[in-house]
Amino acid sequence: MSATSSPKKVLIVDDSKVSRMVIKAHILAAYPDWSVQEAASGEEAIGAVERDLPDYCTMDINMPGMLGTDAAEIILAKHPQLRIVIFSANIQEAAQSRAQQLGALFVAKPVTEKSIAQAIGHFARGA
Amino acid sequence: MKVLSEIQLDALTEVFNVGAGRAALSLSEIVGEEVMLSVPSIEVLKAEEVNSRVLTLKDDKFAIVSQLFSGPFDAEAVLLFTENYALEIVRDMMGSQMSIEDLAEFEQEAMCELGNIILNACLSAMADMLGISLNSSLPTYAMSSPDEITTRLAEKGVEDGDSSYILVLHIDLVLEKHHTEGHLIFLLSSTSLSKLISHIQQYLNNIL
Numbered sequence: 001m002s003a004t005s006s007p008k009k010v011l012i013v014d015d016s017k018v019s020r021m022v023i024k025a026h027i028l029a030a031y032p033d034w035s036v037q038e039a040a041s042g043e044e045a046i047g048a049v050e051r052d053l054p055d056y057c058t059m060d061i062n063m064p065g066m067l068g069t070d071a072a073e074i075i076l077a078k079h080p081q082l083r084i085v086i087f088s089a090n091i092q093e094a095a096q097s098r099a100q101q102l103g104a105l106f107v108a109k110p111v112t113e114k115s116i117a118q119a120i121g122h123f124a125r126g127a
Numbered sequence: 128m129k130v131l132s133e134i135q136l137d138a139l140t141e142v143f144n145v146g147a148g149r150a151a152l153s154l155s156e157i158v159g160e161e162v163m164l165s166v167p168s169i170e171v172l173k174a175e176e177v178n179s180r181v182l183t184l185k186d187d188k189f190a191i192v193s194q195l196f197s198g199p200f201d202a203e204a205v206l207l208f209t210e211n212y213a214l215e216i217v218r219d220m221m222g223s224q225m226s227i228e229d230l231a232e233f234e235q236e237a238m239c240e241l242g243n244i245i246l247n248a249c250l251s252a253m254a255d256m257l258g259i260s261l262n263s264s265l266p267t268y269a270m271s272s273p274d275e276i277t278t279r280l281a282e283k284g285v286e287d288g289d290s291s292y293i294l295v296l297h298i299d300l301v302l303e304k305h306h307t308e309g310h311l312i313f314l315l316s317s318t319s320l321s322k323l324i325s326h327i328q329q330y331l332n333n334i335l
Contacts, residue, residue: 015166016137016138016140016141016144017134017137018134018137018138018141018331018334018335019141021335022334022335025334025335062144062164062165062166063166064166088148089141089144089145089147089148089149090148090151090164091148091149091152092148092151092152092155092161092162093155093161094155094161108148109141109144109145109148110141110142110145110252110255110256111334
C-alpha cells in the first residue's frame with residue numbers, strides 16, 4: 001500500500017502504553033520513514049498538535065481527563081485537514097456516531113494488525 | 128506487593144477495557160440507553176486485604192451476580208449493581224409493562240441472565256485477545272451488603288488454600304436514566320493469577 005509520496009507525521013493518543021506501542025510498531029512497519037509522536041491524554045494531544053502539527057492522528061476515547069472525541073473536536077475545529085481515526089473499546093452506537101459526526105473513522109479495539117490496517121487505509125484516502 | 132510489571136498491568140487493563148466495552152454494548156442494547164464507561168483501573172490484592180473501602184462500595188446493598196470461569200486459569204467473576212435499580216434494569220430487559228411487584232418474581236432469573244451476558248461479554252474479549260478458551264458455569268444471584276461481600280471474598284480466598292488474590296477491576300458502568308452503577312471483581316487463586324500473568328506476557332510478546 002503506498003499512501004503517500006512524502007513521509008508523514010502521526011500522533012498516537014492513548015492512555016494505554018501497550019496500545020501506543022502496538023499502533024506505532026504497525027505504522028512504522030508499513031511506513032518506516034513516517035515520524036510518530038505520542039500523547040497519553042486528550043489534553044496532551046491538543047498541546048502536541050499545537051507544537052508540531054501532524055498529518056494523521058489516532059485517538060482513544062476513554063482516557064483520564066477529557067474524552068478523546070472532545071479532544072478530536074477541538075483539534076479538528078482548528079485543523080480540519082487533519083485525518084483522525086478514533087480507536088475505541090467503547091463500541092456503543094453513541095460513540096460510533098460521535099466519531100462519524102466529527103468526520104473521523106471509528107475503529108473498534110482491540111488494536112490488532114487488522115484494525116490498524118483500517119486506520120492506515122483511512123489515512124491513505126486523505127493523502 | 129508487586130505481582131504484575133507496569134507493562135503487564137497496562138496490557139491487562141487494556142484487555143479489560145475492551146471487555147468492558149463489549150459488556151457496555153450488550154447492556155446498552157438491553158436497557159436502550161448509552162452506558163457511560165469510566166477509565167478502568169486494576170488492583171491486585173491478597174484476599175485478606177479486601178475490605179469495602181478497597182472495593183469502593185458506598186451503597187448499603189448490592190445485587191450480585193457471580194459466575195465461575197475455567198480454562199487455562201480459573202476465576203470467579205462477580206458483577207455488582209446498586210440494589211435499588213436492579214429491578215428497573217430487569218423491567219427494561221423484559222420489555223414489558225409489568226409492575227415492579229410482578230417483576231420481583233422474575234428478578235432472580237433475569238439478573239442471572241443479565242450478569243451472564245455482561246460477564247461473558249467481558250470474559251470472551253479476554254479469551255479472544257489472549258487466544259485462550261474459557262468455560263463458564265451457570266450464574267448465581269444474591270443480594271448482599273458490602274461487609275457480606277468482602278467477608279465472602281476473604282473466606283473464599285482462605286478456602287482455596289493457596290492464598291488467593293483478588294483482582295479488582297474498577298470500572299463503572301453508569302446508566303444515567305437508571306441512576307445505577309456496576310462494578311466488576313475477579314477472584315483468582317495465586318496459581319491462576321500466575322497463569323493469567325503468563326498469558327498476558329505471551330500476548331505482549333506476540334504484539335510487540
